[in-house]
Amino acid sequence: MKNANSVNILAIETSCDETAAAIIQDGKRIISEVVATQIDSHKRFGGVVPEIASRHHVEQMTQVLEDTLQKASLSMKDIDAVAVTEGPGLVGALLVGVATAKALAFSHQLPLIGVHHIAGHIYANQLIESFQFPLLCLVVSGGHTELVLMREHGDYEVIGETRDDACGEAYDKVARVLGIPYPGGPHVDRLAKQGEDTLHFPRIYLEEESYDFSFSGLKSAVINTVHNAKQKGESLKKEDIACSFQESVVEVLVEKTYRASKDYQVKHVVVAGGVAANSRLREALGARFKDEDVNLSVPPLSLCTDNAAMIGAAAFNDYKKGAFSGLELNANPGLDLEQYGKR
Amino acid sequence: MILAMDTSTDVLTVSLHDGKEIIEEYSSKNKNKHSTRLMPAIDRIMKEAKVKPEQLTKIIVGIGPGSYTGIRIALSTAKTMAWTLNIPVVGVSSLKALCLSAIMSEGYVCSFLDARRGLVYAGLYDKEGKSVLPEMNIHIDQWIEKLAQYDEPITFISPDAAHFQSLIHERLGESANFGGPGHQLIRAGLLAEYGKDMAPTDPHLLVPNYLRMVEAEAKWLEAKRKSDNER
Ligand SMILES: [Zn+2]
Numbered sequence: 062m063k064n065a066n067s068v069n070i071l072a073i074e075t076s077c078d079e080t081a082a083a084i085i086q087d088g089k090r091i092i093s094e095v096v097a098t099q100i101d102s103h104k105r106f107g108g109v110v111p112e113i114a115s116r117h118h119v120e121q122m123t124q125v126l127e128d129t130l131q132k133a134s135l136s137m138k139d140i141d142a143v144a145v146t147e148g149p150g151l152v153g154a155l156l157v158g159v160a161t162a163k164a165l166a167f168s169h170q171l172p173l174i175g176v177h178h179i180a181g182h183i184y185a186n187q188l189i190e191s192f193q194f195p196l197l198c199l200v201v202s203g204g205h206t207e208l209v210l211m212r213e214h215g216d217y218e219v220i221g222e223t224r225d226d227a228c229g230e231a232y233d234k235v236a237r238v239l240g241i242p243y244p245g246g247p248h249v250d251r252l253a254k255q256g257e258d259t260l261h262f263p264r265i266y267l268e269e270e271s272y273d274f275s276f277s278g279l280k281s282a283v284i285n286t287v288h289n290a291k292q293k294g295e296s297l298k299k300e301d302i303a304c305s306f307q308e309s310v311v312e313v314l315v316e317k318t319y320r321a322s323k324d325y326q327v328k329h330v331v332v333a334g335g336v337a338a339n340s341r342l343r344e345a346l347g348a349r350f351k352d353e354d355v356n357l358s359v360p361p362l363s364l365c366t367d368n369a370a371m372i373g374a375a376a377f378n379d380y381k382k383g384a385f386s387g388l389e390l391n392a393n394p395g396l397d398l399e400q401y402g403k404r
Numbered sequence: 405m406i407l408a409m410d411t412s413t414d415v416l417t418v419s420l421h422d423g424k425e426i427i428e429e430y431s432s433k434n435k436n437k438h439s440t441r442l443m444p445a446i447d448r449i450m451k452e453a454k455v456k457p458e459q460l461t462k463i464i465v466g467i468g469p470g471s472y473t474g475i476r477i478a479l480s481t482a483k484t485m486a487w488t489l490n491i492p493v494v495g496v497s498s499l500k501a502l503c504l505s506a507i508m509s510e511g512y513v514c515s516f517l518d519a520r521r522g523l524v525y526a527g528l529y530d531k532e533g534k535s536v537l538p539e540m541n542i543h544i545d546q547w548i549e550k551l552a553q554y555d556e557p558i559t560f561i562s563p564d565a566a567h568f569q570s571l572i573h574e575r576l577g578e579s580a581n582f583g584g585p586g587h588q589l590i591r592a593g594l595l596a597e598y599g600k601d602m603a604p605t606d607p608h609l610l611v612p613n614y615l616r617m618v619e620a621e622a623k624w625l626e627a628k629r630k631s632d633n634e635r
Contacts, residue, residue, distance in 0.1 A: 110620045112472065116612070119476045123487045124608045137488060153473055156439055160480035163443040168457045168488050388443040 068380060071129070071140045071165070072373030073122075075158030076150025076178050078109045080121040082129040083369035084140070088377025089188060091370045093133035097121045100244065107243045108233070115153035122161050137169050144376030147175030147386070148396030149204070155392035163388055174376040175386040175393075177401040178367075179205060180217065182333035184378070185364040185371035193329040193356060199318045201342070202334030203229030203246075206314075208272045208321050209398065215378045217402040220321060221272025228310060229336050231276040235283050235306050239299050250339050253307040256300030260286060262309040272321050279309055307341050315345045322355055329356045338365040405455050406462045407446065407485070408596035411438040411478040412470030412498040413517065413563055415589050418445045420453050421596035423461075428453050429593040438477050446481075460491055464599035466590060467495040469525035469541070469615040470517055476612065483607045492604030496595060497613050499527040499539050502561055504594040505587040507533045511557035511579075516547070518564035525615050528558070533598065541615040544568060548575045557581060563588050 067086050074081040083094040099117045103109045130136060145162035148155055159175075166173035183198045192214070200207040206228040208221040226234070229246055236245020241252070262282050265275045283306050290297045322330050330350060336342065343359050350357040364371060379385070384404055406421040414435045420428040428449035432441065450457070465482035468475035475498075486493035502515035507529060516526035519541055526547050527539040537550060551558060552575065559581045560572060565588055572580050617625075 105624055106620050110618060112618045113621065115472070115476060116614075116618070119480055119483075120611055122480060123483050126484075127487065127608070153476070156473060157476055157480050159439065160442070160477050161484045164481045164484035165488055167443055167447060168485050170457070388447055389440045391440045 068141045068377065069135070069139055070142045070144050070174070070373045070376050070380065072144040072176070072369040072376060073126075073158045073162050074146045074178075074181070074367055074369040074372045075118045075122070075154050076146045076148070077154060077367055078103055078114045079367045080118050080125050081367065081369035082125045083373050084129060084133050084135060085370055085373030085377065088184075088374050091188060092135070093129050094368065094370050095125050095129045095132065096368055097125050104243055107237070109151070111151045111153055114151060115157060118154055118157035122157060126161070126165075137165070140169070140171060142172040142174055142376065142380050144174040144176050144372050146178050146181065146372050147390065148178065148393035150178055150394060152392050152394040155394065159390055159392045163390060167388060172380070172385045173388070173390060174379045174384070175390050176372045176375050176379070177396055177398055179207070179209075179333070179398050180375040180401060181371040183209065183211070183331065184375035185333060185360045185368070186331040186358050187374050188364060188370060189360060190356075190358045195325055195327045196329040196331060197318065197322050197325060197327040198331045198333055199314060200333050201228045201314065201336035203227060203233065205334060206274050206276070208318065210321075210325055210327070215382065215402050217398045219399060220325075221274065221317065223274040223276065224267075225275050225277035226280060228274070228276060228314070229334070231280045231310065232336070234280050235303070238284050238287050239302060246336065246339070249303045249307065250341065252300050252303035253341060256298060256302070256304030258305045258308040259301045260305035262305050264309055264313050266313060266316070272317055274313065274317070276310070279306065307339075311339070311342050311345050314342060315349050318346070319349050322353075327355060329358070331358045333360065333365075335366050338362050405453075405459050406464060406596050406600055407460050408464040408592040408599065409442065409446065409478050409482060410466030410498055410501055410590045410592055410595060411442055411474045412466050412468045413474065413590060415563070416441055416445060417590055417592035417595075418442070418449055419592035419596050420449055420455060421593070421600060423600065426593040426596060429591065431589065431591060433589075438474050442477055442481060457485070457489060460485070460489055462491055462600070462604070463493045464596055465493065465495055466498040466501045466595060467610070468498050468613040469519075469539070470498050472614060475614070479610065479612055483610055487607040493607045493610055494599045494602045494604050495610050495613070496599050496602070497527070497539060498590060499525060500529070500533065501590045501595045501598070503527065503529045503533065504598055505589075505591060506559045506561045506583050507531055509559045509581070511559065512536055512554065513559050513561060514551065515561045516564070516568075517562060518567060519616070524568075539613075539615060544571065548572060552576060559583055561588060
């Protein structure tokens with residue numbers, strides 16, 4: 062049974078290779094959460110195959126929803142709104158979630174809320190700790206590397222972003238060069254712990270004032286180093302390559318975040334996205350902000366990867382504003398974060 | 405009250421059937437807009453008929469073959485509604501749905517869809533709509549060869565008929581007939597009529613009828629088969 066004054070949002074996320082649903086109370090409390098992962102199915106291809114992801118979503122979606130309600134001992138009568146990731150992401154995968162959410166909202170005549178995937182990642186932090194504004198978020202994932210400034214709930218300004226590869230993408234490419242299986246990021250992190258920064262790859266800061274990122278140069282440096290060593294018949298320790306690469310990535314991420322937090326005098330710094338699970342990044346951010354008068358939150362590992370709880374957390378804000386979507390809601394693989402915040 | 409829908413081809417089609425007759429039907433050809441238009445179309449015919457979601461008793465859905473994305477839009481919608489409203493759902497092949505506008509004609513009916521690169525998704529049915537040949541994804545030449553062994557006249561039904569009409573006439577001659585333009589489309593009204601007494605499927609277990617493996621998976625299986633043979 063639900064408590065009369067609270068708001069329960071049933072949220073759905075299918076933007077990539079996880080079929081996920083969750084029930085979130087008042088944007089802050091996870092009542093239940095279910096994720097059906099497809100990692101094993103995509104592993105054999107060395108990456109996510111979009112059509113296969115879509116096929117799994119349509120097969121698993123209703124079962125995931127049923128399990129989510131059952132875990133919460135709730136029925137659709139206890140739900141106040143249905144939220145779904147509208148974009149960005151894989152269009153075919155997003156479409157399954159969107160069609161499902163619309164059918165649910167229509168069947169029970171509930172408000173429908175389309176949510177931006179990155180807003181979701183940012184709001185994963187709200188499940189742990191209330192936001193203090195102005196807030197700065199470092200978004201790091203397989204598809205995104207951004208610094209987002211928030212002056213209030215639902216207001217997003219992208220002050221820096223990657224000019225080429227996303228940070229997670231660079232991890233995956235380096236993993237491939239090192240012959241590490243998909244998904245590469247966590248493996249590189251693990252290897253790096255046993256190595257040392259012997260190669261000291263370049264730290265790419267771009268222009269002095271810029272909060273933008275670039276990882277393609279670093280990626281090329283790693284590939285060239287491995288290639289040259291191979292030609293000369295020298296052997297490099299995989300652990301050292303992983304560690305040297307990771308140190309370069311983390312240093313730039315942490316320094317740019319630190320500088321932006323000073324320039325904008327923020328009260329709260331949060332981290333979001335799959336790469337937020339990286340142990341070295343978490344450690345380095347902790348050290349950098351330790352003596353600062355800024356609150357730093359890093360989500361627990363379970364909330365770094367794609368999940369529906371974060372979508373429910375972000376949707377609560379739209380619910381309060383009454384920013385609902387119509388039944389014509391579509392999947393939008395190129396949805397813009399700043400525009401999403403303005404509607 | 406029965407709700408039927410299909411979005412596996414360029415035509416979006418929805419209908420309401422009260423168990424005796426079709427009471428609402430809406431079809432629209434507008435490729436790539438199925439995602440934005442399916443739910444509003446359902447909302448519209450239900451409002452017209454003053455039917456509330458909880459008054460629905462059964463859902464019938466075209467499960468493909470056809471556009472992969474299109475199939476999943478109707479299927480996600482139908483599965484979710486059936487599961488959450490706790491009513492039965494029936495999946496009908498979209499080729500079967502397509503043949504329904506011609507099954508009263510003399511001889512057999514072949515419904516097919518262009519699957520590109522010379523391939524078609526095709527099925528062959530008798531007057532009652534029973535399958536004569538299993539539905540398959542096959543090269544048009546091979547499919548015509550299979551059809552050539554029957555003496556019955558065959559009526560061809562397809563939104564893509566124009567691409568193949570002269571080829572089919574050339575090979576099969578007078579025994580090949582083509583449905584008129586208004587009969588070349590899937591109609592949810594006929595889908596409801598056909599599926600209304602069919603046995604339902606557990607909504608969790610209802611899956612698309614793609615008739616084709618994902619290319620990456622087919623390649624992976626082929627490579628695996630080769631390496632297994634070498635061992
Ligand atoms: Zn994500």
